[in-house]
Amino acid sequence: MSNLDGKSKTMNKKNHLKAALSLATSALLGTSVATAPVVQAKEVDEWQFDSAFLLYSEADRVTAGEGILAGTKTFDDGEILALKITVDALTGASANGAVAQPQAQTFTRPSGNGQYEIAAGETPLDDTFHDTRVQLNAQWTQLIADNLTGSVGGHFSKEYDYLSLGVNGNVAYDFNNKNSTFSMGLSYFQDTFTPEGGIPKPLSSMLVGDSSSPEWDKEFAKTRLGTSEDKTTADVLVGFTQVINRRMITAFNYSYSMVDGYLTDPFKVASVLNNQGIAQDYIYENRPDSRVKQSTFMQAKYHFDDSLLNTVADVSYRYMWDDWGINSHTIDSRFTIPIGRVSYIEPHIRFYQQSAADFYKPYIMDDEVPTGFISTDYRIGEMTAVTVGAKYGVVLNGGNELSFRLEYYRQMPTNAGFVDPDGLNSIDVYPVVEAIIAQVSYSF
Structure with a gap:
């Protein structure tokens, strides 16, 4: 639940607005209650704006x-219009899935135009990774009947090689003197992927050699299936929000997601090793064409009394499982601590742990026949991750707010029971990923 900001005036909003806020923390644009944006309204017919700039930087990646x-604008009859635009740019080096080696390695770029070399002992990273994304979201919320609020929205996102379109609808019902809210949301997305170089043929070998050869384009085309692929995502989310007392509010969610279509990462390959751990080949990964994900989410916010400086504690837990064999646990905690009358500090700690997908392998041995589903992507492997940081905010003249956030992220892939060949003893097969997250936000 995102509609408790630790101030007593939150509980005194208009009755129908509480249901609207519950909608914003449920299935808005396919996001979970843990990540949905907060809808905060000023006076009727006034716009409330929230702006932010975020920088995410991985070490050497x-x-x-x-x-x-x-x-966000609230109209005379309580209707709420929420608009959001997001622009982001990514650049740097991305892991291609191959395992590090005791000698240098050469890979062909995803486009088929040119190659790049990775030094001995280094994790193979494609340094041509770059993209720009523009995303537009719109949401309309209004009272449908006594104690019943509805919301509809749309989503548009465009990258260089990716297009995503989505719609959603949500309802929230208040009861128990408006201390309880039941909500339900549905969303549907249609995505099209057109990677440069086309769609690789699953399990085919990466073409490596002289790209200036007259036969190169013809041979490269043999490793491609086509130029584009699609996928669809349908999400259902059911939520329940309960006000316990004037200091505490809780939320419980269950979500069900069905994804069908192209789910393979066309930029990932798997190393094929001999018994000494030396790469003999690189083949393109292959993932299932469907995935069903389910999750449960629980959250509680508590506003302590004056003896604890009016601190607001926000603690949540999420458990996710899917038919790929992945399950994960996420514990997230924030503590908003006032500093004087106009500023606050918000320490943040997040812990994440997941198991590996059934078809995940860090590499393939050459005495194995590469059939079925295979992926070496560490993002679906066994791992733990920790985020630690803090946010500092200050309320300016006129009620505007300025805040700064700085966090450290550490992702630690682990061995899910694989016995590495002797040739990899000196190689870091599961490298740690570290990142710094910095954000400046201004609300007016």
Whole structure:
């Protein structure tokens, strides 16, 4: 639940607005209650704007910059219009899935135009990774009947090689003297992927050699299936929000997601190793063409009394499982601590742990026949991750708010029971990923 900001005036909003806020924390644009944006209204017919710039930087890997501008307007009859535009740019080096080797390695770029070399002992990273994304979201919320609020929205996102379109609808019902809210949301997305170089043929070998050869284009085309692929995503989310007392509010969610279509990453390959751990080949990964994900989510916010400086504690837990064999646990906690009358600090700690997909392998041995589903992508492997940081905010003249956030992220892939060949003893097969996250936000 995102509609408790630790201030007593939150509980005194208009009755129908509480249901609207519940909608914003449920299935808005396919996001979970843990990540949905907050809908905060000023006076009727006034716009509330929230802006932010975020910088995400991994050590020696990807760097991303993101700008966000969101506007919310409440009309005379309580209708709420929410608009949001997001622009982000990514650049740097991305892991291609191959395992590090005791000698240098050469790979062909996804486009088929040119090659790149990775030094001995280094994790193979494609340093041509770059993209720009523009995303537009719109949401309309209004009272349908006594204690019943409805919301509809749309989503548009465009990258260089990716197009995503989505719609959603949500309802929220208040009861128990408006201390309880039941909500339900549905969303549907249609995505089209057109990667440069086309769609690789699953399990085919990466073509490596002289790209200036007259036969190169013809041979490269044999490793492609086509130029584009599609996928669809349908999400259902059911939520329940309960006000316990004037200091505490809780939320419980269950979500069900069905994804069908092209789910393979066309930029990932798997190393084929001999018994000494030396790469003999690189083949393109292959993932199932469907995925069903389910999750449960629980959250509680508590506003402590004056003896604890009016601190607001926000603690949540999420459990996710799917038919790929992945399950994950996420514990997220924030503590908003006032500093004087106009500023606050918000320490943040997040812990994440997941198991590996059934078809995940860090590499393939050459005595195995590469059939079925295979992926070496560490993002679907076994891992733990920790985020630690803090946010500082200050309320300016006129009620506007300025805040700064700085966090450290550490992702630690682990061995899910694989016995590495002797040739990899000196190689870091599961490298740690570290990142710094910095954000500046301004609400007016």
